[in-house]
Amino acid sequence: MIKVKNLKKYYGTSRGIEDVNLEVKPGEIFGFIGPNGAGKTTLIRILVGLLEKDSGSALILNQEVHMNSYKINKAIGYLPSESNFFDDYKTPDMIKFFLDLRGIDSTYATELIKRLNLDTSKKVKALSFGNKKKLGIVLALMHKPSLLILDEPTTGLDPLAQKAFLDLMIEHKKMGSTIFLSSHVLSDVQKVCDTVSFIKDGSVILTEDIDTLKEQEHKKVTINPIIPLYLEGIENIKVNNVSMEFEYHGDINILLSELKTHKLKDLTIRDVTLEELFMKYYEDNNHA
Amino acid sequence: MLNTLLKMEFKRSYKSFLIWTSIMVASLIIFTLIYPLYKDIFDNFPPEMMAILEGFGGIPENILEYFAIESASMYLFIGPIYASMIGFNLVSVFEREKSAEILYTTNVPKKHFYISKVIVLFVLITAFSLLNYLGSLITMIIYDPNVDIGILSLYFLMMNISFLVISIISFTTALLLKPGSNPLISMTLPIIFILIQFISKLTNNDFLTNLQYLTPLAFSDATAIIQTRADIQWLNLGIYGVLALVLLCYNYFKYQKRVSI
Numbered sequence: 001m002i003k004v005k006n007l008k009k010y011y012g013t014s015r016g017i018e019d020v021n022l023e024v025k026p027g028e029i030f031g032f033i034g035p036n037g038a039g040k041t042t043l044i045r046i047l048v049g050l051l052e053k054d055s056g057s058a059l060i061l062n063q064e065v066h067m068n069s070y071k072i073n074k075a076i077g078y079l080p081s082e083s084n085f086f087d088d089y090k091t092p093d094m095i096k097f098f099l100d101l102r103g104i105d106s107t108y109a110t111e112l113i114k115r116l117n118l119d120t121s122k123k124v125k126a127l128s129f130g131n132k133k134k135l136g137i138v139l140a141l142m143h144k145p146s147l148l149i150l151d152e153p154t155t156g157l158d159p160l161a162q163k164a165f166l167d168l169m170i171e172h173k174k175m176g177s178t179i180f181l182s183s184h185v186l187s188d189v190q191k192v193c194d195t196v197s198f199i200k201d202g203s204v205i206l207t208e209d210i211d212t213l214k215e216q217e218h219k220k221v222t223i224n225p226i227i228p229l230y231l232e233g234i235e236n237i238k239v240n241n242v243s244m245e246f247e248y249h250g251d252i253n254i255l256l257s258e259l260k261t262h263k264l265k266d267l268t269i270r271d272v273t274l275e276e277l278f279m280k281y282y283e284d285n286n287h288a
Numbered sequence: 289m290l291n292t293l294l295k296m297e298f299k300r301s302y303k304s305f306l307i308w309t310s311i312m313v314a315s316l317i318i319f320t321l322i323y324p325l326y327k328d329i330f331d332n333f334p335p336e337m338m339a340i341l342e343g344f345g346g347i348p349e350n351i352l353e354y355f356a357i358e359s360a361s362m363y364l365f366i367g368p369i370y371a372s373m374i375g376f377n378l379v380s381v382f383e384r385e386k387s388a389e390i391l392y393t394t395n396v397p398k399k400h401f402y403i404s405k406v407i408v409l410f411v412l413i414t415a416f417s418l419l420n421y422l423g424s425l426i427t428m429i430i431y432d433p434n435v436d437i438g439i440l441s442l443y444f445l446m447m448n449i450s451f452l453v454i455s456i457i458s459f460t461t462a463l464l465l466k467p468g469s470n471p472l473i474s475m476t477l478p479i480i481f482i483l484i485q486f487i488s489k490l491t492n493n494d495f496l497t498n499l500q501y502l503t504p505l506a507f508s509d510a511t512a513i514i515q516t517r518a519d520i521q522w523l524n525l526g527i528y529g530v531l532a533l534v535l536l537c538y539n540y541f542k543y544q545k546r547v548s549i
Contacts, residue, residue, distance in 0.1 A: 045389075045549065048393040049392070049393060050389060050392060050393060050547070050548075050549050051547060051549070052547075067545065067547075068392065068397070068398045068544055070394070070395055070396060070397045070398070071395075073393055073394060073395050074395040076393070078390070078393045080389045080390060082386065082389075083390070084385055084386035084387050084389070084390070085385075085387050085390065086296075086300065086385065086387060087385060088300060097292065097296055098394070100292040101289065101292050101293075101394055101395075101396055102394065102395060103289075136390070139390065
């Protein structure tokens, strides 16, 4: 659905993206993760035809993307990181304008408004940041596009709206849509994405499907009291007054068997979050 | 698609259009309505004073000449500013409010946006000119049923062309500036044109007179058209007519290549 190869974009002398390579398969939810300024929005703006690339290739539906590639945009629903519309319009008028522009009826848009609990009683300029974001989501989804490109979609949404949004993502995936979403809210990505790509300083440093990533991930183990443990796969042991914490990369049964031989007051074993995995990557890269 | 864009552009422009047009029309009507008062004042001026005034364009002999000297000055000042603002804002408003990011990623070709904006530009400016023309004409007919409608129509037609040219130049200026530029910039362009027009008429100095080729207001000069009876600067009209057409074509391509975010 999306193929990006050696993509580069500079704004004068400042770096937008340096060398981005990624592939988004049809029907998957692809998470694009990175800190502010890493180049997420630059890549997205190239994909939706708002910016021209300097070099490299970016294909959507096997067509090379260029500025104003409106034919490709027919298949895309796009949500920018900041949702800005016509301040002087009432919210329903804003939605009607985009319905007319796309030549579609309002049935699904009405459903989306209800599900996201979008306030349609006000003018756009009176909407809160969260409601503007909801409006952006309605406009991006209402034509049921085959490709959704969403830049920081959950930022500013309350927990209920976040849940409604994530449910919608799963539904759209079931409908056959491909979803490319950028976020720094890693927990959201973790919940819905099939594949995750990490970008840092304009370059993609890791792309992995979420299951493989989860396989690669390790456990965080906290034990009270401190005990001597000599097992393969134990790393980064941190000891404080009464307990010890370490990472465990290995068969959990072996660890449990070993722990059974000790009398423990407390034991916590949890999966490392994607956020922790991501930060570890960053730290490792920085130290390298 | 184009209809939707046109509806949107008109919906977003009509308030500003109504404000500018009503202020301008009201001003022209009020200026025309006070003509008898003005006439009385001049009738009571001493001959020495009248001789001095003769040196500044003469004393108006009828309501049409009065219009050319007094009302047209105000029209010359306000009209180009409004025209310039229309042209500039048609490019910059999406960029300032940052709605460009969502509008230009829809299924609508950017050329449709451009075409809709050019249509809006022509319609708004022509409607502005037409309403001012009708307001002035009706008020003048009240005083003088035999007013020369042809000359007045010619003047408003030429002014309309000047406004269109200024608006198109302003549109181009907005395209050449960075996205989201301050709309007040659009006011400087007509003020420069008005100043050049004023300076070029100050003396008979060749250099100063030739400055008229730097302003699209020379061919629509009220005193030349109304007082001197259709003395139009055809060369100036030709130059700016061609320039406007060239810029319309240039803008078509430039608008589509512009990075609006």
